[in-house]
Amino acid sequence: DGDEWDDGIDCDGPYLWRLMIAGPHQGAGVGRRVVEMVKQRLxxxxxxxxxxxxxxGEGSPEGFYRRLGFVPTGGFFGDEVEVCTTL
Known part of the structure; x- marks a missing residue:
């Protein structure tokens, strides 16, 4: 489950960390399906x-997450934009 994992990220709920889809499979809906499965389980x-x-910047998954309903919270994790979506 990963519930006991402590990676130093402090937020008000579950945090999706490093979703990576291999290049040949990007754009085929794999990432979207993975995120929807995670949301359903949560x-x-x-x-x-x-x-x-x-x-x-170049290669950012910003559009991907925005299409899935994630919105910026105004926070940052280091130099990364924090976003969230309601389940």
């Missing part, structure tokens, strides 16, 4: 929000 466990973060 909803069943009673969570209301999912957090993640991303860097900006």
């Amino acid at each position: 909803r069943r466990r009673g969570y209301a929000t999912l957090y993640t973060s991303y860097g900006l």
